[in-house]
Amino acid sequence: MARIEDDAKPQMTRLLSNETLARVEQMRLRPNRRLTNRARGEHAAGVNGASVDFTDYRNYVAGDDIRHVDWNIFARLQRPYLKLYAHEEELHVVVVLDASLSMRSAEKFERARQLAAAFSTMALLGTDRVSLFAGTGSDAPLAILRGVSGRRATRLVFEFLENLEPEGDSTIDETIASTLRIHHGRGVAVVLSDFLTSRDMAGSFNRLSSAGLEIFGVQILAPQEMDPDLTGDVRLVDCETGQTLDVSSARELLDLYHEHRLGQHHYLLSQCRRRHGRFATVSSEQSLETILRETLLRQGWIQ
């Protein structure tokens, strides 16, 4: 588990163990698109720049800075050629965290906070800018940590996340809408939620994409939601709203439930891919290391 505490060493945060944090610090986000800002950063902007990464040669034309002439080639060919380097820009990573009561069960919120901490750490150590938005109640304001960057900001991120508690009945689409009213800037939107809502997420994904954010959607489900163990006639109670739903012969409906859950997964996945984003469903019983290694690293979310 990610929260394994080593009493011998002081922990940077109770969300991530020092070993996990050390591994996370080595990782970087791999967005599909170059949705970067003009500020200098570590992400190639698609134009020639002044980074140390060589990209190509071209003929020298009048006015070019002679400092970029490759003198070795000039000595060999007696013709000036300019050496081109990649231009790297800053990436803004927006972490949208569902902090409603529905995330409370089976360490879903804990896993969401850990993922938020991991994504934020990767971004901050990659000289990217990070903003965190956590939605609780539909009427309550968002919990916000805006535009922090630099390694030193990791402590702010950790403290922000550690102080979050699941409450309220906000839905993830409301949280996204509220986030986009505040946030401006291109980059990556990491959406951490159980996505258990009856509302269509296509609109929210559209808005994220229109705002220049590449969607990294992670659906975190409890084991009971992945594989419910219900039998007979039960009365289901929504932990957020208190609404009830009577289900008869629940075991008879499990097949149908699985069809619907997988159908929702495929729908959200297709909606994200249509917008060049990514989407994955993980179980809250999986450890953070497992999620990072088996899902995010393997599927190319991070490197």
Next chain:
Amino acid sequence: MSWPGFSAITNAWWLLLLVPLLIFYFLKLKRPRVEISSLALWQSVLNDQRVNSPFQRFRRNILLWLQMAALILLVVASMQPFIPGTAEPAAFQPVLIDCSASMAARDPASGKTRLEEASERVVGLIESLKPDQKLSLIAVHSSADRMTEFTSNRRVLLDAVKSLHVRDVASRIEDALRMTQAMARTVPVESAILISDGNFPRKVRFALPFELNYQQLAPGGPNAGITAFNARLATEQSWDVFLRVEASADTYGRLILRQDGQSIGEQPFVLGASESQRLTFQVNSDHSTELEARLEFGSRQVDSIDSDNIAWLDLPVARPLRVYATPSLDSFRRALAAMPGVNLYPTDGQIEQRSAVYDLVISDQTRDARLTASVHLLIGVVPDGVASLVEPARRSAQFLDWDRTAPLLRHAQLADVETADAIKLTDSADVGDVEAAGFSVLASGTAGPMILCQRNASTLNYYTLFHTSRSTLEFRVAFPVLVANLVQIARQEASIGNVSAVLTGVLPSMRRNVGAVYSVIGPDSSRQQVRVSNTGILQGITASQAGRYELISDTGESVSIAANLLSAEESTLKTVDRIEFDEQLTASATETLQNDRPVWSLLTLLALGVTLVEWWFFQRPGQRVRS
């Protein structure tokens, strides 16, 4: 096809429990609450399935169907359904169960006795007993025992069935039918069930007032047995012993005769079906002795009944017959004087001893009826019991009819005998009144009854209602024949000269001290207390089992009497499938009546099975998530 019936149809009201079952199902009053993160997925699942439609919910919910099936099965079981049999149910049903000796015959295949088969049938009747039906069990043997009153208590009835046992006696169903008839006076008895192997006389002297369902059991295996055992005094110290062995099927073996425990001879026998063989032995004894005859069969022979394979005969000390004949009856005295082995009293010149014990008294004096003897022949004496029924005919009379099978009149030709002082019945009396008075008419004349017979507990009395000296009887051949028959009867009654084995049923009466109490120990160690009557007669000792009975008085006196089956009908296992009653009524064992077959236990098991299926269905392991 017969539709099932219901013994407790009112329990169908329990089906109303279906209403609360459905109500509870639809209202779901006891649903466990499960908190989940969001109802969104489940709502879409339910919407997809449209389970809110009551019909579809009803159709899909197999649990509800199983619960309803279990409830319906239990309610139907409580209604006590049954598949009707061929026997008509009666509210009061007497069941007559044959317990005679032949019911001990075993079926070689199943090893069950006939009585065990009968008991199983009776148990079937008890199991199928309806709530408004009552049975009364009656054991049939030489008499009848009512085992239970009319009752529907299964425990009492089953206990009575368990107590049924075979009696070593020949069966007579008249007593049982009369008992049933008596029961029918208090409760409405429409029919009675007789369960028997059919080993009883075809003709039954009984006017059947109800229907008789005669259920005949399958016959038992082969059997052979001793059916007669008697002895005749040959000389003063020698007896000729006669035995008869009869068989129901081919068999062979040997008969071994023991005297006081010592084997004195054996003879082989080979018999076919329904054949008999007479075996003769000669036994010498100058004192009373006990004979025991036992059958031993070949190694491959099967014998169904054990009680007829052994018989006992007690031979008394040989002595002359003591006969008292009134001196005035000169013709009788002359005939008796010529017979060997007869001591005639009073002898010439001797004073009459009225206190002496005689074997035979022949007199024309009414007072001589009080002389102590086993057999009396009173000449020209009208017994007190019929004095009011007869009157002098005042004319001569001739014999019209007589019972040629009666021991007294055997081989006697009375057709040409005339009497001068005949007796006739009064105008208001008939022969039935005479028989009702306890007398049987052995001979009838043109005027009325001529010879009567009366058997008391200890004496056998014959009455000629005419005086022989005023008839032509003394001049006919019939006279010495009659006297010889009389002596033969006296010898038999006194066990002198001719001795027959005692039969089971009731032991013969004996003269004993007045008021003495005897403890009777039977062959099965059963005990009964019998008191000697005021007339000095010990009688009424029940002997339903073959074997020796020890009679021990309160003064220590001990008497041993052996009772024997000795019944040709029982040993040969002859059966009748049709009983003929008076008034030309018959009962045939044409088919075995099938009892009502209860099915409540089957339904209860089905309900249990349905409940288990429902439990399994409810608890079955969940299916895996499809990847």
